[in-house]
Amino acid sequence: QKVSVEVLDHLEHLALVDFRDSEGVERLQKAIQFANQLHEVNTDGVEPMDSVLEDRWCLYLREDDVTEGNCTKELLENAREKAEEYFVAPPG
Amino acid sequence: AALKDGLRSQVSAALKEGRVTPTELCQRCLALIKSTKFLNAYITVAEETALKQAEESEERYKRGQPLGILDGIPIAVKDNFNTAGIETTCASNMLKGYISPYNATVVQKLLDQGAVLLGKTNLDEFAMGSGSTDGVFGPVRNPWSYSKHYKEKSVPKSHSEDEESNWVITGGSSGGSAAAVSSFTCFAALGSDTGGSTRNPAARCGVVGLKPTYGLISRHGLIPLVNSMDVPGILTRCVDDAAVLLGSLAGHDPKDSTTVQDDFKPFELPKLTDVSKLSIGIPKEYHAPGLSSEILALWSKAADLFKNAGCKVVEVSLPHTHYSIVCYHVLCTAEVASNMARFDGLEYGHRSDRKESTESMYAATRREGFNDVVRGRILSGNYFLLKQNYEKYFVKAQKVRRLIANDFVKVFRSGVDVLLTPTTLTDAAPYTEFIQEDNRTRSAQDDILTQAANMAGLPAINVPTALSERGLPVGLQFIGRSFQEKQLLTVAKWFEKQVQFPMIQLEEVKRHDSGVFQQQKSAAFS
Numbered sequence: 281q282k283v284s285v286e287v288l289d290h291l292e293h294l295a296l297v298d299f300r301d302s303e304g305v306e307r308l309q310k311a312i313q314f315a316n317q318l319h320e321v322n323t324d325g326v327e328p329m330d331s332v333l334e335d336r337w338c339l340y341l342r343e344d345d346v347t348e349g350n351c352t353k354e355l356l357e358n359a360r361e362k363a364e365e366y367f368v369a370p371p372g
Numbered sequence: 373a374a375l376k377d378g379l380r381s382q383v384s385a386a387l388k389e390g391r392v393t394p395t396e397l398c399q400r401c402l403a404l405i406k407s408t409k410f411l412n413a414y415i416t417v418a419e420e421t422a423l424k425q426a427e428e429s430e431e432r433y434k435r436g437q438p439l440g441i442l443d444g445i446p447i448a449v450k451d452n453f454n455t456a457g458i459e460t461t462c463a464s465n466m467l468k469g470y471i472s473p474y475n476a477t478v479v480q481k482l483l484d485q486g487a488v489l490l491g492k493t494n495l496d497e498f499a500m501g502s503g504s505t506d507g508v509f510g511p512v513r514n515p516w517s518y519s520k521h522y523k524e525k526s527v528p529k530s531h532s533e534d535e536e537s538n539w540v541i542t543g544g545s546s547g548g549s550a551a552a553v554s555s556f557t558c559f560a561a562l563g564s565d566t567g568g569s570t571r572n573p574a575a576r577c578g579v580v581g582l583k584p585t586y587g588l589i590s591r592h593g594l595i596p597l598v599n600s601m602d603v604p605g606i607l608t609r610c611v612d613d614a615a616v617l618l619g620s621l622a623g624h625d626p627k628d629s630t631t632v633q634d635d636f637k638p639f640e641l642p643k644l645t646d647v648s649k650l651s652i653g654i655p656k657e658y659h660a661p662g663l664s665s666e667i668l669a670l671w672s673k674a675a676d677l678f679k680n681a682g683c684k685v686v687e688v689s690l691p692h693t694h695y696s697i698v699c700y701h702v703l704c705t706a707e708v709a710s711n712m713a714r715f716d717g718l719e720y721g722h723r724s725d726r727k728e729s730t731e732s733m734y735a736a737t738r739r740e741g742f743n744d745v746v747r748g749r750i751l752s753g754n755y756f757l758l759k760q761n762y763e764k765y766f767v768k769a770q771k772v773r774r775l776i777a778n779d780f781v782k783v784f785r786s787g788v789d790v791l792l793t794p795t796t797l798t799d800a801a802p803y804t805e806f807i808q809e810d811n812r813t814r815s816a817q818d819d820i821l822t823q824a825a826n827m828a829g830l831p832a833i834n835v836p837t838a839l840s841e842r843g844l845p846v847g848l849q850f851i852g853r854s855f856q857e858k859q860l861l862t863v864a865k866w867f868e869k870q871v872q873f874p875m876i877q878l879e880e881v882k883r884h885d886s887g888v889f890q891q892q893k894s895a896a897f898s
Binding site for chain 2: 283287290291292293294295296297298299303304307308310311312314315317318319320321323326327328329330331332333336339340342351354355357358359360361367369370371372
C-alpha cells in the first residue's frame with residue numbers, strides 16, 4: 281500500500297525535513313517495504329527489549345543537588361540569533 | 373614490526389628514555405598528515421594545540437613524571453565527538469563551524485592522561501553509512517589504495533589518471549580514524565560503533581577495531597545516533613594498544629547514566645600460549661550471502677588454526693541473525709528521528725534565513741543542513757513511531773531485538789567462550805564501484821556481520837588477518853561475552869600473533885597538484 285497524502289502531511293509536520301519530493305517519498309516507501317520483513321518473525325510471548333542492560337538495572341536516580349550550571353555565556357555562544365539571554369525564533 | 377609491539381613496550385619506553393620526545397612525535401605525525409592529505413582522513417587538524425600539548429608532555433617527561441603510557445602519544449578523534457575549542461562537524465553542513473564548549477568524556481580522559489589530540493577525523497555524515505563516502509567534506513581514501521601490495525595486483529594502467537580512479541574506500545563510518553591509524557599519522561584513534569562503524573573500516577584498512585560492551589565506556593559528548601546501541605570505538609595497530617586505550621577509557625561516568633557502575637580494572641594482556649581450554653564458536657549464519665570465497669577460506673583456516681592448537685571449535689547457530697538488519701533499520705531510524713530533533717537552528721549549528729514562522733525556519737534549516745541519507749532516516753523513523761505504526765514496527769523490532777540477544781545468551785551458556793566470524797563480506801571496493809548502490813543498500817549489505825553484536829550490546833573486535841587476492845586487508849571478528857573484554861582481547865592477541873598480518877608499504881605517489889608522498893618510515897623510529 282502507498283503512504284497516503286494525509287500521512288505524508290502529518291509526517292512532514294513531525295519530521296520537518298522538507299522531504300516530500302518524489303525522491304523522499306520513494307525512499308520512504310522503500311524503507312517501509314524493507315521493514316515489513318519484520319512481520320515474518322514469530323514474536324509471540326516475547327517482551328520488547330528497551331536496553332541490553334536491563335538485567336543490571338543501572339538506570340539510577342542521583343541526588344537532587346545542583347552540581348553544575350551558570351554557563352549562560354557558553355550556551356549562547358553558538359546561537360546565531362539571540363537577544364539578551366534568549367534564543368530568538370521567528371514569530372508564529 | 374617494531375611499531376606492532378606498540379605503545380606499552382616500544383613507544384612509551386622510547387619516550388621515557390628520551391630516545392624520542394613528544395614534540396618530535398607530534399611534529400612527525402603532523403608532517404605525515406600533510407603529506408597524506410589526499411587520503412582526506414582529517415577534517416580538522418589542531419596543529420597549534422597539539423604542539424602545545426606535546427610541549428607540556430615533554431616537560432613532564434623531563435621531570436620524570438609522565439602521566440602514564442598515553443602521555444605524549446598522538447591520537448585522532450572521529451568528528452562526532454565534542455572537543456572543546458576545536459570544530460566538531462559530524463561531516464555535516466548542520467554543524468559546520470560548530471565549536472563545542474566541552475569535551476566528550478572519552479576525549480577528556482585521553483587529554484587528562486597527556487595524549488596529544490592531533491585532530492578530528494572524517495566520517496559519513498552523522499555516522500550514517502558504511503563507506504565514509506557520504507560526508508560533506510568528501511570521501512576518505514583507503515591508504516592501502518597506495519600500497520605496494522595493491523598496486524602490484526592491480527591491472528596495469530597506462531597513465532596516472534587511471535591510477536587515481538582506482539582507489540578503494542575505507543569502509544565506515546569511522547573511515548577517517550581507520551585511515552589515520554593505518555597510515556601512521558597517529559598511534560590510536562577514537563571511532564564510534566552502532567552497526568559496525570568501527571569494525572568495518574578497521575577490517576578494510578588493516579587495523580584493530582574494538583567495539584566495547586555497551587555500558588562500559590561513556591557516551592557523554594558522543595553525538596548520538598542510536599542511544600541504545602552507540603559505543604565509542606577504539607582503533608589501533610595492535611591488540612595490546614587497544615587494551616591500553618580501553619584501560620584509559622572504560623569505567624562509570626556520572627554524566628552518562630547508561631554506563632554501568634561496576635568498578636573497571638584496566639588490564640595488561642597475558643601472553644596466551646595454551647588455548648586448549650578455550651571453546652570457539654563458529655556461527656553458521658555468518659556464512660552470509662555475498663561472502664567472498666577468499667574470506668570464507670580465511671575464516672575456515674582460522675578455525676583450523678584454533679583446532680590445531682588444541683581448542684574446542686564448534687559450529688553454533690544464531691538463528692535470528694538474518695533479521696538483525698531489518699530490526700536495526702527500524703530501531704535506528706526511530707532513535708535517529710528523536711536524536712536529530714535537537715537540530716533546529718536555534719541553539720547551535722546551521723540556521724536558515726527563512727523567517728515566516730518557526731516551523732518553516734526549522735524545516736528549511738534541516739533541509740539545508742542534512743544530507744538525503746539523514747533526512748530519509750528521520751522521515752522513516754517518524755513513520756515507524758506514528759501511533760498507528762508503533763506496535764507494528766517499533767515494538768515489534770524491540771521484540772526481535774530480544775530474540776537476537778537471546779540467541780547469543782544461549783550460545784554462550786552452552787560453553788562457548790568466544791565467537792569467530794568474518795567482519796566484512798568482501799575486501800574494500802573501489803570508490804567508483806561502491807557509489808553505484810545507495811547508502812541504505814550498502815549499509816544493509818555491509819552491516820550484516822557486525823550489527824548483531826550492537827543489538828546484543830556485546831564486545832567485538834576486528835583483527836587484521838591477511839591480504840586478499842587484490843592485495844587489500846581482510847579481517848576476522850571475535851565476539852565475546854558481555855564485559856569480558858579481557859578474555860576477548862587475550863584470544864584476539866593470540867590470533868594476531870599467529871597470523872602476522874603484513875605491515876603496509878606505502879608507495880611513492882606522484883601527484884600532479886602537490887608534492888610526493890614519502891616512502892614509509894616508521895613514525896617513531898628512523
